[in-house]
Structure formats: structure tokens, C-alpha cells
Amino acid sequence: MMEEQRKLLIVDGMALLFRAYYANAYGGYIRRTSTGIPTNAVYGFFKYFLDAVQTFKPTHVICCWDMGSKTFRTEQYSGYKANRPEAPLELIPQFDLVKEAVASFGVPNIGFAGYEADDCIGTLAGCFGQEMQVMILTGDHDMLQLVSGQVSVIIMKKGASNYAVYTPEALLLEKGLTPQQFIDLKGLIGDTSDNYPGVKGIGEKTAVKLLLEYGSIEGILENLENLPKGVRTKISADLEMLHLCRDLARIRCDAPVACSVEDSCWNPDTDTVRSKFVELEFKGLLGELRWIGAAVS
Structure with missing residues (x-):
């Protein structure tokens, strides 16, 4: 693979998971497995995730997560995010489930206690940006501060496959700010x-x-x-x-996280992914896996 073709997609796991939960819990129906485990957020997460991979065709993928609500920011200011409600009960078991399913794609799950996912994303974007183009997938406009010549931010908008991609030029044009x-x-x-x-x-x-x-x-x-x-x-x-x-x-770009280029290669084993999706009873998503083999060949 030629050097200039390498592209890393960093997925803001929390942004996708919460978005998926609320999009799919509308009206009170929660998707569950036959044994009663709620999976609506995980299912929605992979609809978003697979669509983004198909749309932006990365060669490398990483997923970042918050690791609890206590961070250095809550120590700096006790009111920080104090208005956030507790996670809905049906969402709590899905935090671990989604990471297991992400891992089935061979995609690293990265987070560090005391830091937010944003800081992990900023740190990894800075490291990988020295070697390849970086794309950050999120719904969070705070990430726009990470935009640079090597880093673009993809904001998910309402509706399927609806993205706004921000480069420094696009940011200046639309928002008027650096x-x-x-x-x-x-x-x-x-x-x-x-x-x-x-x-x-x-x-x-x-x-x-x-x-x-x-x-x-x-x-x-x-x-x-x-x-x-x-x-x-x-x-x-x-x-x-x-x-x-x-x-x-300010997103910190010096969080104590790291990931090697090799570990982040997008090269999923379709059998491993399929068996995880069968276990989660994601029949509707099995068809989405057809293009994965072609995408990595």
C-alpha cells in the first residue's frame, strides 16, 4: 500500500453509542436479544460505524472511549458536566458489549481513566497525523479545535450517511474561526x-x-x-x-495513550465479526458485512 493512501479513522465511541441509544429508544421500544439483553445502542452504533467506514474508506481504525465520569476537569471545576443525568439503565450493559463487538473487528478500544475520550482522540490524532491523514468521526462540535492540515473532523448530521467534513478551509468558510x-x-x-x-x-x-x-x-x-x-x-x-x-x-493532546500503526490496521476477519453479530442477534447487519472482505483486499 502506498504511503499517501493511508488514512486513519478515529471513532468517538461515546458520541456514536449515545446517539444510537436515543435514536433507537424513541417511543420506548428497546431492542433486546432473545435472552433479554438490551442491544439497541450497540446495533445503532454499528449501523453508523459501518456506514462511515464504507463512506470514508480508512486503512486504519481506532475507537476511543470515556473511562468513567471522574476526570482532571471535574477536579478543576466541580460543576463540570454535573448537569448530566445518569446513563439509562438499559444502556449500562451495552458499554462492555459494544467494546467487545468493536474488538471483534480487530479495532483497538482506547481510553484512560482520568481523561476524556476527547483527550485520547486529540493525542492519537496528533501522533498519527505525522504519518497519515486522520479523520475523526463524532457528533461533538468541540472536536473542531483539532482540525489541522493533517486532521479533518467528520460531524455526523441528522439522517443516514449525512456528514459535514471540516478541514481548516471549510471551518474558516463556514464558521469564520480558526x-x-x-x-x-x-x-x-x-x-x-x-x-x-x-x-x-x-x-x-x-x-x-x-x-x-x-x-x-x-x-x-x-x-x-x-x-x-x-x-x-x-x-x-x-x-x-x-x-x-x-x-x-481545551482538548489535551498529551494523554498517556498510544497505539501502533500495525495494531490499528483495518483488516477485520469476517468470520470473527459474523460470529459476534450472530451472538448479538444482529441479523439485519449480517448483510452489511459482505463488502468488508472487498474493502480490505
Whole structure:
């Protein structure tokens, strides 16, 4: 295989699994095996996973996971993600099931206690990006800060096979910001889904305007006296929170995780995968495996 053809797909496992759970639990019906084990999220996960592999044709695949809710961010700020409800009961047994099924494809499952999947993804994207093109599959717009010349972020949108692919050019064109400015944006406006506030009273419109004019939080702070009085007062009153929120928003690219190029090769054994899908009673997905052999030959 020629060097320039190598492409790594890093899958944000949590994003796909939660998305699949809620998409398939709608209306109260939960798919189960004949022995009663819930599998709706795992089934949906593989519909997404197989579609993405078929669409983007990676030569290497890795899947990253959170390893519990306690991380260095919850130590920094006790409110971090404190608004998140407990995982639904039917989803809990599926966390292990999905990893077993991912492993049946020969795909490494990677996570590290104390770090989020995002940090593992950022770290691996940085390492592999030195050798090949990297694509990150997620539904999480926080990942846009990882976009670079070697790393593109694929955001899953509503509907099957509906993706938005972000390169630095696409990001600038659509959002008007650089990847680094996305971190500063979160510092200014916070993140309701992760439950940190940013600067009280500063909305996205104002924050984007400030970043476009001054480039960064540092640029804004150096020009505080030039800002309208109301904006200046809000930022001055919340400086500590501004810096904390930017730090919470920044994906760490030095998590203690590693994976070799060889271990991440996309080369599934169809018999192993088929037997796992039969065990999980995924009859509807067995047909999806036909192209796997062709994809790796």
C-alpha cells in the first residue's frame, strides 16, 4: 500500500453509542436479544460505524472511549458536566458489549481513566497525523479545535450517511474561526452541555465579533480599554472564570495513550465479526458485512 493512501479513522465511541441509544429508544421500544439483553445502542452504533467506514474508506481504525465520569476537569471545576443525568439503565450493559463487538473487528478500544475520550482522540490524532491523514468521526462540535492540515473532523448530521467534513478551509468558510479560536470562544461563552459558564452576559455573537477583531482572548484582554463599557465590565468581572473555562474547553493532546500503526490496521476477519453479530442477534447487519472482505483486499 502506498504511503499517501493511508488514512486513519478515529471513532468517538461515546458520541456514536449515545446517539444510537436515543435514536433507537424513541417511543420506548428497546431492542433486546432473545435472552433479554438490551442491544439497541450497540446495533445503532454499528449501523453508523459501518456506514462511515464504507463512506470514508480508512486503512486504519481506532475507537476511543470515556473511562468513567471522574476526570482532571471535574477536579478543576466541580460543576463540570454535573448537569448530566445518569446513563439509562438499559444502556449500562451495552458499554462492555459494544467494546467487545468493536474488538471483534480487530479495532483497538482506547481510553484512560482520568481523561476524556476527547483527550485520547486529540493525542492519537496528533501522533498519527505525522504519518497519515486522520479523520475523526463524532457528533461533538468541540472536536473542531483539532482540525489541522493533517486532521479533518467528520460531524455526523441528522439522517443516514449525512456528514459535514471540516478541514481548516471549510471551518474558516463556514464558521469564520480558526481551530484555536474555537477554544477561546468556549472560554468566553461557556458550554451548557458541559455545564461551565464562561463570562456572564457574553453571548456567542459578541464573542465571535471580539475574536474576529482581536484574534484571541489575549488580544481581547490587551485591548480591554477599547471595548464598549458594558463588555469591558463583564470580562473584567469574570477574568478567573474566563481562563478556567478556556482551560476546560481545551482538548489535551498529551494523554498517556498510544497505539501502533500495525495494531490499528483495518483488516477485520469476517468470520470473527459474523460470529459476534450472530451472538448479538444482529441479523439485519449480517448483510452489511459482505463488502468488508472487498474493502480490505
